[in-house]
Amino acid sequence: MSDSVSEAAANLAVAFLGPTGTFSHEAASRCAGETMSLQPVASIDDVFLAVEAGNAELGVVPVENSTEGAVNTTQDCLVETSLRTIAELYLPIQHNFLVNPVAEPGQIRRIVSHKQSLGQCRLWLREHFPAIECQDVASNAEAARMAASDPDTAAIAGELAASTYQLKILHAGIQDRKNNTTRFLVLSRDGKTSSTGCDKTSILVYAENKPGALFRILAPFDKYQVSLTRIETRPARDGVWSYVFFIDFEGHMDDPAVRQVFSELTQCTVKIKNLGSYPRAIG
Numbered sequence: 202m203s204d205s206v207s208e209a210a211a212n213l214a215v216a217f218l219g220p221t222g223t224f225s226h227e228a229a230s231r232c233a234g235e236t237m238s239l240q241p242v243a244s245i246d247d248v249f250l251a252v253e254a255g256n257a258e259l260g261v262v263p264v265e266n267s268t269e270g271a272v273n274t275t276q277d278c279l280v281e282t283s284l285r286t287i288a289e290l291y292l293p294i295q296h297n298f299l300v301n302p303v304a305e306p307g308q309i310r311r312i313v314s315h316k317q318s319l320g321q322c323r324l325w326l327r328e329h330f331p332a333i334e335c336q337d338v339a340s341n342a343e344a345a346r347m348a349a350s351d352p353d354t355a356a357i358a359g360e361l362a363a364s365t366y367q368l369k370i371l372h373a374g375i376q377d378r379k380n381n382t383t384r385f386l387v388l389s390r391d392g393k394t395s396s397t398g399c400d401k402t403s404i405l406v407y408a409e410n411k412p413g414a415l416f417r418i419l420a421p422f423d424k425y426q427v428s429l430t431r432i433e434t435r436p437a438r439d440g441v442w443s444y445v446f447f448i449d450f451e452g453h454m455d456d457p458a459v460r461q462v463f464s465e466l467t468q469c470t471v472k473i474k475n476l477g478s479y480p481r482a483i484g
């Protein structure tokens with residue numbers, strides 16, 4: 202994990218989407234290391250709230266998946282939050298079809314999982330269980346917990362959830378894409394990081410509702426040769442059919458070229474928000 206994370210003081214908590222056994226738990230464990238404790242919370246919104254309120258020092262949230270794309274709840278929370286991203290990490294996501302050890306073959310009446318995971322296994326589910334109802338629940342570990350108390354219910358979740366809730370792995374590696382990966386963000390209140398020479402910056406941009414607005418947003422990146430790594434749109438929520446752009450690009454806010462881009466963007470947008478600069482992880 203990056204220096205920015207290891208600099209967080211000892212014995213402080215890292216909040217993540219719980220309960221125990223989610224992929225978010227795995228991601229949070231990697232960033233907590235030996236020194237920080239782990240704090241499961243009920244939702245992604247609660248991760249933001251825990252860090253904003255000072256009940257946790259850091260929060261770990263999924264932001265995008267290589268199969269399913271953006272995690273919308275996280276994007277929406279990023280619009281409203283004052284937290285900054287201080288690190289990113291990529292986690293390979295291997296899904297499993299988990300059943301209660303006492304379940305008989307043919308007993309499964311419903312399949313539960315987080316909606317991102319159901320999406321990541323859509324083709325497999327269509328091929329193997331076309332007639333069984335799929336229901337999305339708050340997290341994969343919540344799904345595993347349900348399967349542990351009901352032999353009619355199967356869960357889609359990771360190995361950590363299988364061992365935590367003592368479920369049987371009936372089918373392993375059922376995600377539609379073998380190299381399925383989720384990118385997580387590490388959030389903090391103060392958000393201070395130093396340039397490492399290999400960083401990324403995330404910003405949020407409210408575009409003008411005028412012809413050429415997106416063209417003008419992209420022009421400074423071309424002018425200062427700053428490479429974009431992601432651009433994503435979400436409804437802005439402060440008007441019908443107005444949009445906000447999430448833009449990730451290479452470089453740190455302290456780098457001269459990035460400063461130039463940011464200052465030119467402030468002149469051609471309605472509003473711009475710095476979501477943080479952080480060391481680039483290998484995905």
Ligand SMILES: O=C(O)C(=O)C[C@]1(C(=O)O)C=C[C@@H](O)C=C1
Binds near residue numbers: 266294341
């Ligand atoms: O339910 C979990 O295990 C989570 O940590 C959530 C989540 C997500 O929201 O994307 C995390 C990684 C996987 O992409 C699937 C689910």
